[in-house]
Amino acid sequence: MVYKLLSFGFFIFLIFPEKNLDGGECMDINWQFIISTLPLYQKAAWITIKLGFWGTLLSVIIGLVCSIILYFRIKVLKELVEIYVELSRNTPLLIQLFFLYFGLTKLGITMSETTCAITGLAFLGGSYMSEAFRSGIEAVSKTQIESGLSIGLSQTQLIRYVILPQAFAVTMPSLAANCIFLFKETSIVGAIAIAELMHVTQDVIGMYYQTFESLFMLVVAYLIIILPLSFLLSWLERKVRYAEFGN
Amino acid sequence: MNKENHQVLLEIKDLHKEYDTRTVLDGIHLRVHKGEVIVVLGPSGCGKSTLLRCLNGLESIQGGDIQFNGESLVGSNVNWQKTRQKIGMVFQNYDLFPHMTVIENILLGPIKVQKREKKEVMEQATQLLERVGLSDRKDSYPRQLSGGQKQRIAIVRALCMNPEIMLFDEVTAALDPEMVREVLDVILGLAKQGMTMMIVTHEMGFAQAVADRILFIDEGKVCEMSEPKEFFTNPKTERAQQFLNIFQF
Numbered sequence: 001m002v003y004k005l006l007s008f009g010f011f012i013f014l015i016f017p018e019k020n021l022d023g024g025e026c027m028d029i030n031w032q033f034i035i036s037t038l039p040l041y042q043k044a045a046w047i048t049i050k051l052g053f054w055g056t057l058l059s060v061i062i063g064l065v066c067s068i069i070l071y072f073r074i075k076v077l078k079e080l081v082e083i084y085v086e087l088s089r090n091t092p093l094l095i096q097l098f099f100l101y102f103g104l105t106k107l108g109i110t111m112s113e114t115t116c117a118i119t120g121l122a123f124l125g126g127s128y129m130s131e132a133f134r135s136g137i138e139a140v141s142k143t144q145i146e147s148g149l150s151i152g153l154s155q156t157q158l159i160r161y162v163i164l165p166q167a168f169a170v171t172m173p174s175l176a177a178n179c180i181f182l183f184k185e186t187s188i189v190g191a192i193a194i195a196e197l198m199h200v201t202q203d204v205i206g207m208y209y210q211t212f213e214s215l216f217m218l219v220v221a222y223l224i225i226i227l228p229l230s231f232l233l234s235w236l237e238r239k240v241r242y243a244e245f246g247n
Numbered sequence: 248m249n250k251e252n253h254q255v256l257l258e259i260k261d262l263h264k265e266y267d268t269r270t271v272l273d274g275i276h277l278r279v280h281k282g283e284v285i286v287v288l289g290p291s292g293c294g295k296s297t298l299l300r301c302l303n304g305l306e307s308i309q310g311g312d313i314q315f316n317g318e319s320l321v322g323s324n325v326n327w328q329k330t331r332q333k334i335g336m337v338f339q340n341y342d343l344f345p346h347m348t349v350i351e352n353i354l355l356g357p358i359k360v361q362k363r364e365k366k367e368v369m370e371q372a373t374q375l376l377e378r379v380g381l382s383d384r385k386d387s388y389p390r391q392l393s394g395g396q397k398q399r400i401a402i403v404r405a406l407c408m409n410p411e412i413m414l415f416d417e418v419t420a421a422l423d424p425e426m427v428r429e430v431l432d433v434i435l436g437l438a439k440q441g442m443t444m445m446i447v448t449h450e451m452g453f454a455q456a457v458a459d460r461i462l463f464i465d466e467g468k469v470c471e472m473s474e475p476k477e478f479f480t481n482p483k484t485e486r487a488q489q490f491l492n493i494f495q496f
Contacts, residue, residue: 147342151356
């Protein structure tokens with residue numbers, strides 16, 4: 001927790017040293033510009049949050065379903081999931097987005113930019129989440145399952161009360177990393193004309209040539225979004241892991 | 248005490264179990280009467296644990312029949328969920344659910360599987376916990392308990408389902424001597440109350456004290472089946488004599 005705050009402070013310190021290294025005066029920052037473009041960034045930040053939120057949520061759902069299919073080795077579906085995971089993990093998000101946005105139009109499927117972006121993020125994130133969940137589910141020992149069966153739990157109850165909670169405790173750290181990864185990946189979807197943070201920043205630079213101020217705002221905006229998320233995930237991680245691991 | 252004229256609760260007829268080509272159980276016959284305590288003895292790998300695991304469907308069987316309360320437990324249309332509620336099982340490594348507190352562990356089965364009232368189950372659980380001397384640990388997590396405590400909780404968890412028979416699979420094998428005692432005392436108490444039990448163990452003194460009959464298995468076959476006193480003082484088969492000699496120094 002302390003380190004997360006320090007990282008923020010360190011960034012500010014790097015940007016605003018009291019004196020420049022060559023002894024000159026501190027660089028001139030155009031505060032007026034920053035204030036005037038603030039609403040633009042605010043709007044873009046909300047879009048980034050929206051994309052990140054839905055992308056992550058869908059990823060978790062897709063990952064969960066895929067990992068359960070893999071765990072039970074359901075015929076045909078299992079092969080499909082394996083193909084999906086390989087396809088999605090071994091191609092860049094940018095290419096996936098282009099394919100969804102431009103490629104599918106050719107097949108007669110058109111999606112709005114936002115739908116397209118969320119689908120892309122979910123497509124990429126789903127496979128990462130699936131692998132994370134799978135490792136967690138595989139970590140649940142066979143004797144735990146037998147012990148659940150021996151008190152008469154059904155398969156669904158076994159998953160709900162024994163396997164998933166334990167898998168979750170093991171998976172939580174990589175799950176958290178994946179969430180943050182997906183929020184950062186939203187910076188790519190600007191490529192299909194969505195006015196999220198990265199896209200807006202490029203526009204602003206293009207229009208006003210205030211490169212430093214624009215990039216500074218971009219970094220601060222991402223930190224403002226992701227640091228609280230990171231806090232939340234750390235808290236959740238401690239909570240989920242407490243029962244089993246005590247930390 | 249002779250319980251042979253009690254009602255037959257569990258009947259095993261010519262049970263065969265194979266892993267690939269290796270035969271683990273080779274024609275086991277056994278009748279367990281209500282209230283009877285059967286201790287299963289035998290060298291490692293003789294199939295004792297496998298026998299218990301077959302009885303509640305954790306292992307498939309390749310031949311023979313198992314009847315519980317007159318109903319067959321063989322074939323694909325057995326309702327294991329229902330049967331397992333009546334056959335309590337306790338494992339060597341406790342296998343409490345690590346993500347749940349002691350009381351959550353105990354309540355899971357009765358509430359979610361048997362759909363019983365929480366209040367009523369809670370009362371029973373409290374009583375059982377008191378009986379095993381752990382009523383103050385009900386909000387602890389398994390990792391905060393010692394091995395012996397965990398095993399006693401595992402017994403309570405199985406008991407709270409109101410089973411008709413309890414299976415104990417080497418429940419003290421992973422414990423150190425002082426803890427063995429506290430767990431065995433609980434099982435001894437159950438025997439006195441008339442619980443039907445099948446116990447796999449390596450504690451010979453305990454076997455002698457608790458058993459109505461000793462079932463000695465070797466290489467998947469019943470070698471000897473007799474009253475404990477007779478088995479320990481005057482074993483009939485050579486294999487059993489050999490086995491018992493190992494425990495003497």
